[in-house]
Amino acid sequence: MGLGSFCVLIILIATFITWYGNNKALRVNHALGKDLKLPSLPKYYSFYAILWLIIPSIILILTWYIAKPLILDVLVLSFISEDTIKNFSGDPSMLVDRVKSINIERPFPGTDTNLIEAAVYLKKTLERVQTFTFLSILSLGCFLSFIAIKKINPAFRARQIVEKYNVAILLVCSVVAIVTTIGIVFSLIFEALRFFDKIPLFDFLFGLSWSPQMAIREDQVASQGSFGAIPIFAGTLLITIIAMTVAIPVGLTSAIFLSQYSSPMTRSIIKPLLEILAGVPTVVYGFFAAITVGPFLKGLGDVFSLNIASESALAAGSVMGIMIIPFISSLSDDVISAVPQSLKDGSYAMGATKSETVKKVILPAALPGIVGAILLAISRAVGETMIVVMAAGIAANLTANPLEAVTTVTVQIVTLLIGDQEFDSAKTLAAFALGITLFVVTLMLNLFALRIVHKYREKYE
């Protein structure tokens, strides 16, 4: 029995328990007569019973999956004869891994028959043990929930308990999210620390040259790479600035138009169109940038005898800006629409025109939200990879010229991790160093955004 059938079974049982528990509670209610009633609604009693089914099951299943590999090892080692183990040249645990990786239907020719047998045995036993475990878990769950249903009586307040469990479940879920985040951060930090063992932090943060070409394998002639990340940071900054120069004015003005000027009719057409723009996959933007915008800019440059690279920061940045427009416009549209009518009325009643009202009352009042939207958009731009890979290239040039090819942090992370190299080479580890830098920057950006929003909120409310 696999996990799938287990889930199906448990859902069926839960349905039954709901029905049964409800009925039981109703019957108890009925038996109690008119004046006396159960303190909670019937559904709370069945819910309580289901909790007794689900929670132990989940805990036990998790335990099973944690214990499974350990059991496997014991099983394999106990099956294989002493001789085979002795004859094996490596550690016994490697033998176990070998057995585990055998494809039973079509074993690799020349595999030790002892080992194949062990694998077959392993598979069968494991299946049996698992089925047995799952069934016991299910029966235990059923047993517990039937006890819970038995407990239905007027002195038992199911609602309060269910509420408590609800809170606990919500708490556990949010803790999972937090723990995951912490885990990610720590893994980043550890790998990055290993990188900084090889390359000094100072060289990384302030070095002006980036060419991470180290020896791919140990036996190759090593060419020492250099890991100065300034060109990458500069490239990221340049592309983000270009993107924002496109996105902020266009996004903001379209938000103002949509929320203040457009008729409901125009709004109902333009808003979905903008949302389509938001739904276009970034790869599509990427080849739009690489195939259409890039060459177009190059051609345009030729007309003015400017030398524009066909992969340029300008192409990538402007397309990225277009990608971010709907982001800014819909977020700002929301905050602008949220400005209370009473403020606008106040302004109109003073004899202000519409544009004066927008400029002097609505925008200032919506500013915290708009700043928040822009900062969010910036972190989006900083994290964007696809468009840059396709349209701005991967060459780490240190330049402020938007007409040249540049590269960004995310793109470098991708190129560092593609291809085969040792996992603990400085080249691969550099990806983690870049990752943590990116993380720190976006984090600071978000904190900054929150602070600004907070400050203005105090001022404006």
Place this chain on the structure above:
Amino acid sequence: MVSKKKIKVLTKRVSVFYGDKQAIKDVNLEIYENQVTSLIGPSGCGKSTFLRCINRMNDTIDICRITGKVLIDNDDIYKATLDPVLLRARVGMVFQKPNPFPKSIFDNVAYGPQIHGLTNSKEELEDLVVNSLQKAGLFNEVKDRMNESGTSLSGGQQQRLCIARAIAVSPEIILMDEPCSALDPIATAVIEELIDELMQNYTIVIVTHSMQQAARVSQQTAYFHMGNLIEFGETSKIFQNPKNKQTQDYITGRIG
């Protein structure tokens, strides 16, 4: 009371529709210069709607349509050549809920003069702001905190700030829509005193739910019911011996 009263605002058969629904029905009303006229009536009877006809604030509501004539100084304010923006500089408005802009106290009052270009220099503007705050009886309370946000004031102060904001553009008429309904009795008393003073220089129309307030501050009272103007006349007469049965019921608290 001088018997010769100058008519400042005159409405002729004014009807207002929200979509198909008629909110004001053929209302003819005179509002006299330098007097306080109060509009009373049960909730939903169209007081606010009528008030908003006088500065064309109903224009900002898409579905709102108005027929009939509103004359200010014998001049039709709904004629095509009239710019509502200029009209609203002549007819100021104070709302039920204080709605200062999220700007400094100074900027709140300076808002109108700035958009209408009323002052030529910074000093002039400062004088005007101080002057308006003084007229609104707020200056002494805020003179040390002109740069703080208008929203940081108390409700009563905010409402006086809104009044100061309105008088900063020297309107001829001030419309007040339940200006005290969000205020406590003390703040209300302050505003009522203020209305008494402002009456010297401005024509005031006030919507109120409080009979006592209408009796205290106004010289003329108009009673509305379901979009109709039921009775109009001197406040003392309306309150002491109303001609209409409905008015009497409302005033004595039997309806509304």
